[in-house]
Amino acid sequence: MTTMRAAVLTAPKRFELRDVPLPEIGPEDVLVKVTRTGICGTDIHIFNGHYAADRLPLVPGHEFCGTIAERGANVRHLDIGTRVVVDINIGCGACFWCRRNEVLNCAEVTQVGIGRDGAFADYVAVPARLAIPVTADIADDVLVLTEPVACVVRAARKAGVTFGQSVVIFGAGPIGNLHVQMMRLVGAAPIIVADLSAERCRMALEAGADAAVSDPAELKETVRRMTDGRGADLVIESVGSKKLYEQAFDLTRRGGHVAFFGITPPGETLPVDILRTVLEEGSLKGSVAGMGEDMHDALTLLSHGRFRIGDFTKASYPLERIQQAFETLADRPQDLKTQIAVAA
Ligand SMILES: NC(=O)c1ccc[n+]([C@@H]2O[C@H](COP(=O)([O-])OP(=O)(O)OC[C@H]3O[C@@H](n4cnc5c(N)ncnc54)[C@H](O)[C@@H]3O)[C@@H](O)[C@H]2O)c1
Ligand SMILES: [Zn+2]
Ligand SMILES: [Zn+2]
Known part of the structure; x- marks a missing residue:
């Protein structure tokens, strides 16, 4: 042949x-x-x-x-x-x-x-x-x-998220859904998802989110209420919207972290409050794709049925x-x- x-x-x-x-x-x-x-x-x-x-x-x-x-x-x-x-x-x-x-x-x-x-x-x-x-x-x-799971494995690793941390995930698309499951695996709590689609929100709840918000006007209050008024330890942007990246900083607690994951058109920029970030010891953390150990870990997790x-x-x-x-x-x-x- x-x-x-x-x-x-x-x-x-x-x-x-x-x-x-x-x-x-x-x-x-x-x-x-x-x-x-x-x-x-x-x-x-x-x-x-x-x-x-x-x-x-x-x-x-x-x-x-x-x-x-x-x-x-x-x-x-x-x-x-x-x-x-x-x-x-x-x-x-x-x-x-x-x-x-x-x-x-x-x-x-x-x-x-x-x-x-x-x-x-x-x-x-x-x-x-x-x-x-x-x-x-x-x-x-x-x-x-395996490859898409490796992407969320890498994002979790790079963000350094661990058990007991509160997480907001923007976007419950195919990758957002895997973020939800990955956050369950690392023991994050609570896990709050925001997606404009009610159907995607329903699927996020099935995947293990504690709350899923389709009305943007309700998000901040939901996050506040579920994090004892502090804001989230980590916000993951998994849509690719400049507006949501901006909002992500507003939803993190003092000293919280924003995971840069969603892909925007090239050249998009954000104003970052420098003094606030220094004094609070906040951070933003990019991650791209899944490679090397991320692929191995994704395969292991899938092999042992850790993703639904x-x-x-x-x-x-x-x-x-x-x-x-x-x-x-x-x-x-x-x-x-x-x-x-x-x-x-
Ligand atoms: N960094 C990486 O390693 C990596 C890897 C894979 C994908 N990505 C990126 O991650 C993002 C998510 O991937 P996907 O395949 O799930 O994307 P997708 O476009 O299929 O899903 C995006 C979801 O966001 C929702 N959404 C759109 N606008 C919204 C808004 N204003 N507020 C709340 N939700 C909104 C949509 O309803 C949809 O469910 C994309 O930007 C993709 O390019 C990054
Ligand atoms: Zn891909
Ligand atoms: Zn090289």
């Missing part, structure tokens, strides 16, 4: 299912036969032409699992047929930032499915060191969530219908996540 199916985004909003040559692998790489690939918010931005438009034609897809189909000459630790998930963040592996697991700061960084061809295809080539073997008996439609993964993440389309899967996303708000079943 020398060709495979790939969903190539040739222009904004236009996937073409093509027969393309199998990706070539170098001595340190593996070829992964893809079973499932999740659709992420970033994929939606790429589809709409709002992100990485200069990189088209591109095969997107970076939340995936599969099995090793071929391995490079120097690869020892993975066998053909081994099930894997893949850390998509490819750095040089040797610089200051790569060694600190801050791979996105590496001057050479690229990401599978964003900066190079990804997993809306039968096969994808990746560096073997980034393929993580999966030994647990875990279904593909759960395993495929309901039907809301399991809407599934075959690769041939990827165009339809993307075009109907807005009509399916109940589907927090849609997956492409690449292999039957």
Whole structure:
């Protein structure tokens, strides 16, 4: 076999299912036969032409699992047929930032499915060191969530949140829902969610939030009431709105922290009250993606059933219908996540 199916985004909003040559692998790489690939918010931005438009034609897809189909000459630790998930963040592996697991700061960084061809295809080539073997008996439609879970694992780690801390989460989208579950796992309390959608609020409560507020006018009072008048230890912005980032500072307690997570257009800035931040010992903490240990921890947590993964993440389309899967996303708000079943 020398060709495979790939969903190539040739222009904004236009996937073409093509027969393309199998990706070539170098001595340190593996070829992964893809079973499932999740659709992420970033994929939606790429589809709409709002992100990485200069990189088209591109095969997107970076939340995936599969099995090793071929391995490079120097690869020892993975066998053909081994099930894997893949850390998509490819750095040089040797610089200051790569060694600190801050791979996105590496001057050479690229990401599978964003900066190079990804997993809306039968096969994808990746560096073997980034393929993580999966030994647990875990279904593909759960395993495929490893990368998004790694993002919230990293955010929790970077924010240094621990048990007994109060948390406000802006946004109960697919990622906000995982933040809620992650905050449950670390023992945060109370967990208060804000989302304009009543349906998303309902899902956040199901995921473990103590309160979910859809009316913005009620949020501040709810936070005040549930934190003995102090404000939250931590506010996580998981929407990507400058206005909400501003509000986040207003909802934190004195000496509280704001997790910078939601992605805004480039160049957005915020006025930060310098003196207040110094005197209160407040902080803001950015986090991006999930890499290295975040991926391992996410896989461990999913393997041991620590995340409740309901039907809301399991809407599934075959690769041939990827165009339809993307075009109907807005009509399916109940589907927090849609997956492409690449292999039957
Ligand atoms: N930093 C990272 O590592 C990382 C990783 C993944 C995603 N993200 C970003 O995190 C954010 C969340 O991702 P997602 O996939 O869940 O996004 P999404 O767009 O699917 O969901 C956002 C949610 O925010 C809600 N919302 C919109 N405006 C609101 C408002 N004014 N107040 C309250 N809620 C509001 C929407 O109803 C929706 O439920 C996005 O900005 C995404 O780009 C960051
Ligand atoms: Zn993603
Ligand atoms: Zn590097």
